[in-house]
Amino acid sequence: MRTPLFVLIWLLISAAVLAAAIALDNDYIFFAGYVVLQYVVLGTAWNILGGYCGYVNFGSAAFFALGAYSSVAIYRFVTDNEFYNLPIPVLMLIGGIVSGIVGFGMGYLTLRLRGAFFAIATLALAVVLQTLVVNWDYVGGSRGAYIIRPEQIAPIGNYIRYLFLMMMLLAVAAITIARLIEHSRLGYGFASIRDDELAAEASGVPTLRLKLIATTLSGVLMGMAGAPFPYYIGYLQPSSTFGLDYAVNSIAMPLIGGTTSWVGPLIGALLLGSLQQIATVTISSAVNLLIVGFLLVIFVIIAPNGIVGLIHTYLQRKPEDFVGRRRIEAEMPGRVP
Amino acid sequence: MVFSFDLFINAVVSGILIGGFYAAVTSGVSLSFGILDIVNIAHPAFIILGSYLAYIANATLGVDPMLAAIVMMPVFYVLGSGIYQIYYISFEKRGQESLRGLAFFFGLLFITEVTLVLYFGVDYRYVEAPYIGPSWHVAMLDIPLRILAPCLVSLLMTAALQIFLTRSFLGRAIMAVAQDQLALRLMAVDPIKIKRIAFGISIATASLAGAFLIIIQPVEPSVGREYIGRIFAICVLGGMGSLPGTVIAAMLLGIVESLTSTFYGPSWAPAVSFGFLLLTLAVRPAGLLGR
Numbered sequence: 001m002r003t004p005l006f007v008l009i010w011l012l013i014s015a016a017v018l019a020a021a022i023a024l025d026n027d028y029i030f031f032a033g034y035v036v037l038q039y040v041v042l043g044t045a046w047n048i049l050g051g052y053c054g055y056v057n058f059g060s061a062a063f064f065a066l067g068a069y070s071s072v073a074i075y076r077f078v079t080d081n082e083f084y085n086l087p088i089p090v091l092m093l094i095g096g097i098v099s100g101i102v103g104f105g106m107g108y109l110t111l112r113l114r115g116a117f118f119a120i121a122t123l124a125l126a127v128v129l130q131t132l133v134v135n136w137d138y139v140g141g142s143r144g145a146y147i148i149r150p151e152q153i154a155p156i157g158n159y160i161r162y163l164f165l166m167m168m169l170l171a172v173a174a175i176t177i178a179r180l181i182e183h184s185r186l187g188y189g190f191a192s193i194r195d196d197e198l199a200a201e202a203s204g205v206p207t208l209r210l211k212l213i214a215t216t217l218s219g220v221l222m223g224m225a226g227a228p229f230p231y232y233i234g235y236l237q238p239s240s241t242f243g244l245d246y247a248v249n250s251i252a253m254p255l256i257g258g259t260t261s262w263v264g265p266l267i268g269a270l271l272l273g274s275l276q277q278i279a280t281v282t283i284s285s286a287v288n289l290l291i292v293g294f295l296l297v298i299f300v301i302i303a304p305n306g307i308v309g310l311i312h313t314y315l316q317r318k319p320e321d322f323v324g325r326r327r328i329e330a331e332m333p334g335r336v337p
Numbered sequence: 338m339v340f341s342f343d344l345f346i347n348a349v350v351s352g353i354l355i356g357g358f359y360a361a362v363t364s365g366v367s368l369s370f371g372i373l374d375i376v377n378i379a380h381p382a383f384i385i386l387g388s389y390l391a392y393i394a395n396a397t398l399g400v401d402p403m404l405a406a407i408v409m410m411p412v413f414y415v416l417g418s419g420i421y422q423i424y425y426i427s428f429e430k431r432g433q434e435s436l437r438g439l440a441f442f443f444g445l446l447f448i449t450e451v452t453l454v455l456y457f458g459v460d461y462r463y464v465e466a467p468y469i470g471p472s473w474h475v476a477m478l479d480i481p482l483r484i485l486a487p488c489l490v491s492l493l494m495t496a497a498l499q500i501f502l503t504r505s506f507l508g509r510a511i512m513a514v515a516q517d518q519l520a521l522r523l524m525a526v527d528p529i530k531i532k533r534i535a536f537g538i539s540i541a542t543a544s545l546a547g548a549f550l551i552i553i554q555p556v557e558p559s560v561g562r563e564y565i566g567r568i569f570a571i572c573v574l575g576g577m578g579s580l581p582g583t584v585i586a587a588m589l590l591g592i593v594e595s596l597t598s599t600f601y602g603p604s605w606a607p608a609v610s611f612g613f614l615l616l617t618l619a620v621r622p623a624g625l626l627g628r
Contacts, residue, residue, distance in 0.1 A: 056439045058378070109619050115435050116376040117573070117618055121611075123378060124566030128611040135604050244562070248447045255440055290451045297444035300437040301427040 003180060010172045018165065030164045034232055036273035037167040038225050042246065043253035043265035044174040045221035049214045050251070051259030052187060054194035055115050059106075059122030061246035062129045063219050066102055067095030067226025068241055072139045075147055075230065088166050092227040099223020100216045107215035112208060130242040144237035147230045163228050174221050178262035190214060222250075245289055249276075252296040258308025267307055343477050348599040349592055350478055356591025357488030358549050360495050360584045362564060363571040365542035368498075370569070371578025372515045373532055373539075375424065379442040380568060381561035382449035383413065383540055387547020388462075388556045389453060395464040402464045403490060406548035410541040417540025420445070421533045446561075453558035461555035469552060487549035492584070494545060498538075499580045511535040515578065563607055570614035576624030586625060 021029045042060055049055050057063075071091045078085050086094075106125060110118040134142045149159055156162045181187045189210045192200035201207050230236045249272065257268025272292060279288035303310055362384060369377045387406060394405035428438035472481040502508035510531045513521050518528040550556060571590055575582030590613055598606045617624060 050436065054436050056436055056443075058443060109615050113618060113622050116370075116439070117622075119376065119439055120378065120565075120569045121614060121618070124569070124611045124614055127563060127566050128608045131605065131608045135602075244447060244450065244559075248443065251440055251443060255437070259436075286451060286455050290448065290455065293444050293448040293451060297441055297448065300440050300444070301423070304431070304433060304437055 003176065006179060007172065007176055010175065014168050014172060018168065021164075022161070027158065027160055030158075030160045032274075032277040034160070034164050034167050035277065036270060037164070037171045038229070039249055039253060039269040039273040040171040040266055041167070041174045041221055041225040042250040043257070043269040044171075044178050044262065045218045045225070046250040047254040047259055047262075047265045048178060048181065048221070049218040051254050051264065052181065052190035052194065053211060053214045055111070055211065055214070056119040056251070057122045057215075057218065058119055058247050058251070059125040060222055060250035061242050061244070062122070062126040063099045063103060063222035064226035064229070064246050065126075065129060065133070065238075065241045066099040067092075067223035068229040068236060069133055069139050070095045070098045070223070071227045071230050072145045072147065072236055076138060076145070088163065088228050088231065092166070092170065092224045095227030096220040096224040099226070100220035103219025104212060104216045107212050111211045111215065126242050126247065130238050133238045133242075140236065140238075142238060144235055145230070146235050149231050149234055160232075163232055166228055167225075170221075170224055175262050175266055177217070177221070178265075182261060186210065186213065245292075248289070248292055248296065249273075252292050252299075254306075256295055256299045256306055258306030260305065261308065264306050264308045271307075344599055345596075346477065347479055348595045350480065351484065352592030352595030353588050354480070354484045354488045354591070355553075355595060356588030357491050357584075358484065358546075358553060359567060359571055359587035359591055361487070361491030361542065361546045361549055363568050363575070363583050363587055364495050364498055364580060365539040365546065366568050366572050367575065367578050367580060367583045368511075368539040368542070369536055370572055371576075372511060373535055374515070375421075375532075375536065376439055377442055377536075377539070378439065378565060379446040379449070380539075380543060381564040382446040383416075383543035384547045384550060384564065385453065385556065385558060385561040386449060387413065387544040388551040389457065389547075390544070391548040391551055392462045392464055392556070395466070401466055402548040402552055403466075403487075403545065406545045409544045413544040414537040414541040417537035418533045420540070421536035424536075425529060425532070450558050450561065457558065459557050459559070461557050462551065463555040464551050466552065483552055487552050490545070491549060494542065495580055495584055498542070502580070507531075507534065566607065566614060567610040570610040570617070573622070574613055574617045574624050576626040579624070579626040582624060582626030 017033075021033065042064065045063075046057060046060055049057050071094075074086060074091060074094065077083075102125075106121060107118070110121045133139060139145055151159060153159050153162045156165065181190070189200070189205050189207075192203070192205050193207050193210060197207055229241075253268035253272050254265040255268070256272060257266065258264030272295070276288045276292065279291065299306060305312070365383075366377065366380050369375045369380070387409070390409050391402035391405050394400045394409075395402050398405075424438060424441065427433075428441065468482040468486045470483070472479055472483075473485070474480075500508075502512055510521065510526055511534070513526075514528050514531045514535070521528050521531070550560070554560075567590065571583060571586045574589070575584075575586035590610060593613070594606045594609045597609050
């Protein structure tokens with residue numbers, strides 16, 4: 001499928017979802033849907049580095065929070081100086097750039113070494129950025145920051161619907177980028193790094209440059225997903241913005257969905273995201289995080305290729321295989337692997 | 338700010354004492370990450386688990402937390418061996434330790450933390466023992482016993498571990514498994530068994546480290562997260578698997594952190610370890626006493 005057609009189809013699907021949500025006329029759908037879409041972006045962004053290159057980023061929360069706190073800083077600056085407030089897409093762009101720069105810097109320092117160092121550095125990054133934010137009074141410090149969300153916005157009306165629409169467009173952009181990468185030189189380069197970095201390096205693949213591209217791109221998308229968050233939540237607090245739940249979700253969703261293609265994170269995020277929205281309402285938010293943790297551990301042990309991998313093996317299973325297996329088992333019991 | 342010599346010396350001494358405690362926290366990771374090459378990022382979660390078990394023993398039976406932790410060490414050893422067995426079968430054998438193995442440990446970290454939150458809540462817990470509270474005053478120094486006691490026991494434990502690794506047959510086999518598994522197999526030793534034992538020992542140290550932690554400071558489930566950066570910064574700076582290096586690096590980090598919190602405020606201390614980690618990775622990835 002050509003990319004313009006792919007984008008068109010997803011825009012049509014998005015329009016259909018939006019129309020259905022508007023027809024139901026329940027703002028909760030927009031609130032819940034926003035979070036699910038945010039996870040589609042985070043999962044896809046994580047997968048560009050984690051799934052395609054094989055480098056684990058535990059700092060999704062840090063990159064997400066970078067985007068969110070750049071919006072808060074801009075909001076403070078704008079309200080203090082009585083300027084006109086910047087529109088959400090511009091905030092997304094700024095959040096993405098800030099996050100991308102940090103991703104690049106982190107990658108530059110740690111990606112030349114073994115993969116584990118990068119993972120550990122990202123894990124520590126969240127703690128350090130949290131320390132910085134807690135000590136930075138301009139963005140609220142440890143008390144947190146309030147953002148007054150406008151009630152209405154001109155063509156769309158309700159502001160939460162506007163945020164939902166923005167996040168939906170970002171999600172379409174994210175999966176389009178992921179799909180573009182997959183079928184390009186870049187994607188093959190990424191895959192060669194994932195499968196055997198030494199061999200890739202020996203065959204002339206510029207591994208460090210490719211890894212830096214992946215880290216930066218992934219950071220940009222996570223930052224963009226974070227930028228509108230203060231407007232969504234209204235009150236931003238360091239301990240919840242840097243919480244482990246963003247990190248665990250953006251890792252669990254691609255790994256449960258399947259890491260080899262753009263479909264995996266999408267399926268994982270839609271499934272887990274909706275499940276969590278339901279579980280938060282019906283059970284409790286701590287229990288639903290526990291469910292995600294257990295699902296993550298079970299999936300990485302039992303189904304290494306996620307749901308997409310399971311479907312793939314199911315479709316490729318031929319009936320005669322079963323007959324053959326039974327026959328072998330009848331002749332030589334216990335010999336079937 | 339007026340530079341005060343008293344303050345400076347006290348900060349250095351308390352940094353050294355805290356560093357002794359950091360050595361205990363890190364020695365487990367030096368064993369698993371440094372020697373066995375298993376990136377166990379869930380180690381802090383096991384330490385917190387150790388803290389809570391020490392807390393339960395202390396609150397219900399009134400046992401000394403360190404004694405309780407030593408009694409619990411075999412349980413942690415078994416837990417560690419079991420986890421290594423799962424890790425080996427699911428990831429090492431399939432060659433997927435880099436991505437899915439890491440995610441597995443991350444999942445363990447997360448599950449432990451959330452379970453502790455669900456069970457104990459997010460209240461701070463603390464233990465009671467005769468050495469918590471009083472402190473020694475030597476000249477201008479002020480040495481709280483609640484830090485001195487864990488520091489001494491910790492150094493004792495690290496020294497015992499070092500003697501075990503360099504003198505005993507099993508310890509030497511553990512060092513050998515890091516260098517050449519095939520050669521070890523030719524000596525009729527099962528490398529998987531050795532690694533299982535070593536990983537069990539590494540988790541067993543977390544039991545005692547957890548008791549130290551709850552003696553030094555009140556503990557709640559997410560405290561462990563602050564230690565991830567510290568532990569790995571010390572491990573890398575010390576030279577990946579060198580226990581003497583770990584002790585030196587732990588004291589160094591302890592001193593710098595203590596100076597930072599004395600002169601700039603305690604809220605900046607967590608950033609220090611990250612600076613150490615990045616600096617080490619950028620300048621000398623082999624660490625201080627790296628091979």
